[in-house]
Amino acid sequence: NAGVMQNPRHLVRRRGQEARLRCSPMKGHSHVYWYRQLPEEGLKFMVYLQKENIIDESGMPKERFSAEFPKEGPSILRIQQVVRGDSAAYFCASSPPYSGRNEQFFGPGTRLTVL
């Protein structure tokens, strides 16, 4: 059973470009979470999605950031018009259908560098 997969592992963008980060959850997992980790800082929750639904986006910046988890295919975190402050590691995690006691399983992360 493959783990959570993220791609690309490293992404370089110039200011003003768009960044698209992809996450494929573990098989059988229907919940996806995105986190951002700034250099020398902890994990900050961004958004929680189920298939075709955004459940909690309380950690998402109001502008330029969006996320989706379509019926088919991976979850996408999209950052429009990137700025240098967006440089960070972005982690995706997944969990099975809710049971109240689930841990989250993390992908290896995408390290975004904005030049």
Added chain:
Amino acid sequence: GDSVTQMEGPVTLSEEAFLTINCTYTATGYPSLFWYVQYPGEGLQLLLKATKADDKGSNKGFEATYRKETTSFHLEKGSVQVSDSAVYFCALSDGTSYDKVIFGPGTSLSVIP
């Protein structure tokens, strides 16, 4: 709201020293508690967990006991190795709505030979 507090880092230890990383939590319900580890350049991996009071989670020589009376989940290891150098995150899932996990700020551990 729910929260997790960890001891400040970085922590530097000599090989074979005893390790304790303190973690306390605030939660309204009966959360599950976790320790995750992040090795340099990698994502987080679940190290151990405990789902109810007095449970002891253990893995790779690490252990932590769910103490409801002190709302704590301290991580311990009797003899650390250089390969244990990583960042350790204490976390909780309150299980009331969905499996939202709240992470502590992380504690960086460096083990020197």
